[in-house]
Amino acid sequence: MEKVHAGIIGLGRAGQMHLKNLMTIPEIVIEQVADVFIENVSEHLNDIGITNQTRDYHDILNNPKVDTVFIFTSTNTHEEIVTAAAKAGKNIFCEKPLSMNQVEEASLNVLREVKKAGVKLQIGFNRRMDPQFRNVYEGVRNGKIGTPQIVKVTSRDPDLLPHDLIQRIGGLLFDFTMHDFDMARYMMNSNISEVYAKGGTLIDPTLKDIDDIDTLALVLQFENGTYGLIDNSRRAVYGYDQRVEVFGSEGMLKAENVSNSTVELYNNKNEELQKPLPIFKERYREAYTAEMKAFVRSILKDEPLVAEGRDVIMAQRAAVAAKKSLETGLPQKVDTSYPLE
CATH class of the missing domain: 3.40.50.720 (NAD(P)-binding Rossmann-like Domain)
Structure with a gap:
């Protein structure tokens, strides 16, 4: 071997x-x-x-x-x-x-x-290699919902991070939302061409001291004319909230939260469902291993990379545009060209 x-x-x-x-x-x-x-x-x-x-x-x-x-x-x-x-x-x-x-x-x-x-x-x-999201992606590519029109990404952490860690890893936009920019672009198979952002500190006002936010809502437009919605929060009291939905001309595909149990209780008083998995290490356990295995195959068998330089540049540009939008209150265009062909 x-x-x-x-x-x-x-x-x-x-x-x-x-x-x-x-x-x-x-x-x-x-x-x-x-x-x-x-x-x-x-x-x-x-x-x-x-x-x-x-x-x-x-x-x-x-x-x-x-x-x-x-x-x-x-x-x-x-x-x-x-x-x-x-x-x-x-x-x-x-x-x-x-x-x-x-x-x-x-x-x-x-x-x-x-x-x-x-x-x-x-x-x-x-997250490109998460089984739930991958099923949505493949369904969209296979035409199960017709022409994709809107993608919705919800990403909410279970609790706040220490300020010193936030400063080392890039704040909400450059750490947290970076995954969501990539997921939205991945699902729609099109570059993000415009971003409009609204956000603030609804949970921890002291985040203003390090120029960060804890709550964010984004409207995206893609190069092919379609749209995207992203919402982020640094604290979801019920667990690690990770959902994706793609709506198209002939239907909808969505991936709901993952929990430790699929059992749901319904009676005449209420309904009871298991909370989502509590942290990223558990929620994306399979995805983390799958991306490493894919990288090994790309080296040993010359298979395509799961995510490469172009992908990170496009996500980073979207994050920069979102930050400018937060500062100006206006939508911001995103450069979709890539100079390293």
Whole structure:
């Protein structure tokens, strides 16, 4: 069996989850791991048999045994590490987005380095591989609802994040809503061409201190003339609320929340349903593993990447436009061209 020889960069809350998933994939050999606070996880890593540990990710890039790197660091480091990995000739998986900077040229320069190096880069838009959403996507592509006209995406977290974490990962738009921009574009098979945003701090007014919001409503227009609606909240008291709906000329497809049970109770007093799964690690467990397996196939069998440079640029542009719309109160156009064909 051919193998991917991997280096893991970043072992925070997301990185440890991804590491656990990667260890279930037989085609992956984990050669080395890196984290700036490696001492915090060193004992656990030794327990699971990963002894080649370092604080400096450059050690992984200089390791001749490593042909592929998985980057799970905070967003503010992605451009630097992806650029260095490309120059080192490594295939790259990187969590989304490439940047939370409102100037996209830096991200385009990263993608230029990737293209120049001839390596593969997959972006972590894992929701494309969620079984529920994938069924909706395939149904839309197969014409089950005729011509798609409107997509609706609901994405609500179970609770607030610490301010210092928010600042490292990009705030609501560049962290949270980034997935929703990509999902809307993915479902409609068209680039977002205009964004109109309304948002504020209905839950935690102190978020204003770090220039962030907790509640957001978006209207999108796509390049093909169709429309999208996105609503976000940082606190849904009933669990992790994740839903997608696509309406078309001949019907509708939708994916509802996932819970631990499909049992529903109805009687003459009320109805009782299970709450949605409480956190992203559980809700998207299958999707996280599926995106890694797809990336491995793209390396070993040259299959198409699940999400690549173009996809992250389009999502980042939509986030920038949404931020400008929040600031101006006006709809904002989104550039749909891509200069790196």
